[in-house]
Amino acid sequence: MNPLSIRIPEVELKDLARMRAFVMESTMMLGGNTEAASELKIAVNEALTNIIIHGYQGKPGFIEIFVERDTNDIRLSLLDNAAAFDPTSVKPPDITIPLEQRPIGGMGIQMMRSFTDELDYRPTADGMNELIFIKRNAIIRSAIP
Amino acid sequence: MEISVSQENARVPVTIFQLNGELSGEEPLSGLAKDAYDDGTRYLLLDLSKVPYISSSGLRAIHQVYYLFRGQVSDESEQEVRQGIISGNYKSPNLKLLKPSKNALKALSVSGYDMFLEIHNKKSDALASFE
Numbered sequence: 394m395n396p397l398s399i400r401i402p403e404v405e406l407k408d409l410a411r412m413r414a415f416v417m418e419s420t421m422m423l424g425g426n427t428e429a430a431s432e433l434k435i436a437v438n439e440a441l442t443n444i445i446i447h448g449y450q451g452k453p454g455f456i457e458i459f460v461e462r463d464t465n466d467i468r469l470s471l472l473d474n475a476a477a478f479d480p481t482s483v484k485p486p487d488i489t490i491p492l493e494q495r496p497i498g499g500m501g502i503q504m505m506r507s508f509t510d511e512l513d514y515r516p517t518a519d520g521m522n523e524l525i526f527i528k529r530n531a532i533i534r535s536a537i538p
Numbered sequence: 539m540e541i542s543v544s545q546e547n548a549r550v551p552v553t554i555f556q557l558n559g560e561l562s563g564e565e566p567l568s569g570l571a572k573d574a575y576d577d578g579t580r581y582l583l584l585d586l587s588k589v590p591y592i593s594s595s596g597l598r599a600i601h602q603v604y605y606l607f608r609g610q611v612s613d614e615s616e617q618e619v620r621q622g623i624i625s626g627n628y629k630s631p632n633l634k635l636l637k638p639s640k641n642a643l644k645a646l647s648v649s650g651y652d653m654f655l656e657i658h659n660k661k662s663d664a665l666a667s668f669e
Binding site for chain 2: 431432435438439442488489490491492493495497498499500501503504507508
């Protein structure tokens with residue numbers, strides 16, 4: 394089965410709800426369980442928000458999402474052509490620091506890591522960012538044809 | 539995200555925000571909390587039972603509310619807070635959380651917020667904990 398995909402040519406924050414719905418629905422269509430779909434949606438939402446706000450910074454740019462089944466796993470990849478950025482290279486925050494002593498924010502990448510089983514980044518040959526999320530053992534039934 | 543506001547009189551007057559929907563932005567939570575604080579509220583319970591998940595932006599809103607409700611503290615209580623933080627048993631006396639869903643609780647846990655905010659599963663217990 395080919396990956397399910399959606400492409401938003403000029404992505405804006407208002408498109409987030411539509412993309413979250415796509416992640417949820419496509420994971421379920423591929424046979425994924427509700428819990429895996431929900432967690433994947435939460436992880437991907439953080440990446441999408443970062444791409445729109447910090448990657449494109451208000452300039453026009455696209456996001457493309459591919460979701461596919463890989464044996465018992467769900468594999469989702471995001472493509473964008475914002476400036477190169479590897480979230481997997483960012484050091485995890487020290488969550489034991491009291492809220493009093495922390496700057497507000499900075500939890501997006503931590504959420505990406507925590508709500509998926511594997512997070513990989515690679516720059517594509519044509520200079521785009523590809524961010525890959527894998528949910529392990531997420532499949533509970535056959536894909537809906 | 540919709541927020542309904544109610545009041546309960548426990549040992550102290552407690553304002554309850556019942557959040558309904560995804561907590562995926564700073565507003566309306568931050569703005570409503572600021573309004574409540576300006577109107578004299580000092581004890582706030584966030585009922586998260588109808589929040590399916592919290593994003594990093596939602597965590598930022600909770601952090602802002604936490605700071606807001608710390609308010610003005612005396613040097614003495616500042617020292618007590620610091621001592622509590624050092625010993626690892628400080629939790630906000632002003633802001634508490636009620637019944638987070640599984641994914642909301644996971645967001646609070648992976649960010650470490652659950653170490654510094656009391657989380658209750660029963661409203662009566664949450665209200666009784668304010669003093």
